[in-house]
Amino acid sequence: MSGDKDAGVFIPADNLAANVSKHLTLTQMKRITYTFLIVLFLTNCNEEKKQHNDIKIKLYESYDLVELYPSLIKANQAIRKHQLDSIANISTGIELVDKINRENARKENSETNSIENYPLFQVLLLNTTLHSDGKAYIDSSALIASTLDSIRLRKYLKQTYSIFPNDFNWIITGKLSGKFKCVHAIKLPRKEINLKNSDIKSIVIQPTGMTGLGQVGEKIATLNNEAKYWIKLTLKEGLYNLLDNKTYTLILNTTTYEYSGSIVNFRKRPNQEIVIGEMGKNDLEIVKELFKDRIITK
Numbered sequence: 001m002s003g004d005k006d007a008g009v010f011i012p013a014d015n016l017a018a019n020v021s022k023h024l025t026l027t028q029m030k031r032i033t034y035t036f037l038i039v040l041f042l043t044n045c046n047e048e049k050k051q052h053n054d055i056k057i058k059l060y061e062s063y064d065l066v067e068l069y070p071s072l073i074k075a076n077q078a079i080r081k082h083q084l085d086s087i088a089n090i091s092t093g094i095e096l097v098d099k100i101n102r103e104n105a106r107k108e109n110s111e112t113n114s115i116e117n118y119p120l121f122q123v124l125l126l127n128t129t130l131h132s133d134g135k136a137y138i139d140s141s142a143l144i145a146s147t148l149d150s151i152r153l154r155k156y157l158k159q160t161y162s163i164f165p166n167d168f169n170w171i172i173t174g175k176l177s178g179k180f181k182c183v184h185a186i187k188l189p190r191k192e193i194n195l196k197n198s199d200i201k202s203i204v205i206q207p208t209g210m211t212g213l214g215q216v217g218e219k220i221a222t223l224n225n226e227a228k229y230w231i232k233l234t235l236k237e238g239l240y241n242l243l244d245n246k247t248y249t250l251i252l253n254t255t256t257y258e259y260s261g262s263i264v265n266f267r268k269r270p271n272q273e274i275v276i277g278e279m280g281k282n283d284l285e286i287v288k289e290l291f292k293d294r295i296i297t298k
Helices: 013-023 026-052 065-092 099-110 119-123 150-159 214-223 237-243 281-290
Strands: 056-061 128-130 136-138 145-147 168-177 180-187 192-195 200-207 228-235 247-253 258-264 274-280 295-297
Touching (some): 056 180, 065 136, 065 150, 168 247, 228 237, 228 281
Antiparallel strands (some): 145 180, 168 180, 200 228
């Protein structure tokens, strides 16, 4: 090593402890050790708190339900046909059955509007809107549907993948209500748009279930760890150039859960409420802390 006086004092590693002990008493060394441990503890706590209170919001361009509805109908028909063929094969005990018998079986089943004729829609509950005429209409939304049986749904979608466009991936995520999960169709190649917390204009918090039955109901739900709240976001109007009139799936991640919502034609509807589903008490407290100046409680 050079003898440059500006280089500092060099102490060989094997002599480090001996040199330190010459200048520090045992009490001083203990104080330094304790101080180091306290600083380390506080640093870790601050990092953990920062991580705990953080959320991430991302957008992905997606298909909407109106675009995929014809393919969903075809997929349901293909699944039902496969079921009828399997039933016919099992009932006769042979691999191939008479074509006439199979056609008769299909005809008999197609003439009745039985729930058995809609196997896909037994597990894929389409996102519909009830109109004033009392009829349910499919909604133009990135939230295609909800499901309680993601395993069977994934099986059906895999079985009929060739019926759908080949430029998207199904994702099952979020928490619409209770145990219902959300179903989205994210376009490929997947391009994410990261939103900042400052992009959120307001957040509406609406108690649900027992939580919505006044203070007593909320207290009981909280004690039973069952307090639930509907969360709705609105984005700042200045994002219309970025989002334009496309359809997006919004994914909001806390450190414990993933939520999802839908944005459609933001340029024309910049004030639309983005429902991200039912949120528990812990995640709600994180949202309240981060957006305390933009919270609206109903």
